Amino acid sequence: MMDVSGVGFPSKVPWKKMSAEELENQYCPSRWVVRLGAEEALRTYSQIGIEGTTTTRARATRKSLLHVPYGDGEGEKVDIYFPDESSEALPFFLFFHGGYWQSGSKDESAFMVHPLTAQGVAVVIVAYGIAPKGTLDHMVDQVTRSVAFVQKRYPSNKGIYLCGHSAGAHLAAMMLLADWTKHGVTPNLRGFFLVSGVFDLEPIVYTSQNVALQLTLEDAQRNSPQLKVAQAQPVDPTCRVLVVVGQFDSPEFHRQSWEFYQTLCQGEWKASFEELHDVDHFEIVENLTQKDNVLTQIILKTIFQ
Numbered sequence: 301m302m303d304v305s306g307v308g309f310p311s312k313v314p315w316k317k318m319s320a321e322e323l324e325n326q327y328c329p330s331r332w333v334v335r336l337g338a339e340e341a342l343r344t345y346s347q348i349g350i351e352g353t354t355t356t357r358a359r360a361t362r363k364s365l366l367h368v369p370y371g372d373g374e375g376e377k378v379d380i381y382f383p384d385e386s387s388e389a390l391p392f393f394l395f396f397h398g399g400y401w402q403s404g405s406k407d408e409s410a411f412m413v414h415p416l417t418a419q420g421v422a423v424v425i426v427a428y429g430i431a432p433k434g435t436l437d438h439m440v441d442q443v444t445r446s447v448a449f450v451q452k453r454y455p456s457n458k459g460i461y462l463c464g465h466s467a468g469a470h471l472a473a474m475m476l477l478a479d480w481t482k483h484g485v486t487p488n489l490r491g492f493f494l495v496s497g498v499f500d501l502e503p504i505v506y507t508s509q510n511v512a513l514q515l516t517l518e519d520a521q522r523n524s525p526q527l528k529v530a531q532a533q534p535v536d537p538t539c540r541v542l543v544v545v546g547q548f549d550s551p552e553f554h555r556q557s558w559e560f561y562q563t564l565c566q567g568e569w570k571a572s573f574e575e576l577h578d579v580d581h582f583e584i585v586e587n588l589t590q591k592d593n594v595l596t597q598i599i600l601k602t603i604f605q
């Protein structure tokens with residue numbers, strides 16, 4: 301009989317039947333890049349991130365507040381980039397970089413600053429304490445505090461939008477589950493952009509990524525929005541959640557995004573799903589440097605709808 305639900309046993313845990321090599325491959329995004337070799341793809345990604353952030357782009361040309369602390373801990377800093385207008389009644393777009401919770405930094409992740417600030421959006425690039433020094437639980441706490449910080453500092457904001465890439469999409473998705481009561485503020489969350497994310501962390505435990513992360517199965521389950529989001533209530537039921545994956549992302553990354561989207565739909569979340577044509581795990585973010593890019597346009601349309 302056909303499984304019309306699409307979430308029956310065979311489709312739900314295909315990774316459990318994979319060999320260790322196949323699982324490693326599925327969770328190594330650079331191996332799925334078709335336009336370049338794996339190492340060159342990673343180099344290009346970090347080069348575009350650095351160029352977009354420092355030398356000629358965001359920091360040189362936009363009004364900004366750099367290395368602003370959102371907490372007392374080491375590295376708990378954000379960079380805030382502003383549009384030309386001086387109002388603080390702006391939409392705020394927060395970005396959480398990827399790198400499997402063990403690489404990347406805010407200083408090379410300001411990809412989208414130009415096209416978004418040009419349209420009147422303030423962009424906040426968030427740093428968090430990566431592994432092996434930082435634990436995943438601590439990163440989730442840091443990200444929660446960074447969101448609360450923006451709401452407290454800019455109470456007249458016209459909406460807070462969270463965007464994460466890959467591991468950063470996981471951190472952003474954890475904010476769907478956050479308990480804001482202990483932070484003394486309810487952020488004005490209006491949208492989530494979850495780009496090429498990982499939402500069920502259990503398979504990661506069995507890959508080489510876990511050497512630095514040291515996740516137990518319990519850590520992975522506690523930090524898996526896939527397992528928790530159906531029970532969570534949106535603070536604002538009109539808040540949009542957009543799940544996006546690249547055509548050339550691996551089948552496991554496609555499965556992760558699709559199943560997370562389906563679970564969101566089973567709850568009360570206003571979710572949508574997009575597979576972006578002709579892009580891989582890295583181009584999907586690199587292209588946010590361009591104003592005419594399809595994801596840039598989706599983001600702007602969502603913010604200004």
Ligand SMILES: N[C@@H](CC(=O)c1ccccc1NC=O)C(=O)O
Binds near residue numbers: 342404
């Ligand atoms: N070592 C990984 C790197 C990686 O996954 C990655 C690198 C930059 C930004 C996001 C990444 N993936 C998930 O967070 C790879 O070779 O694909």
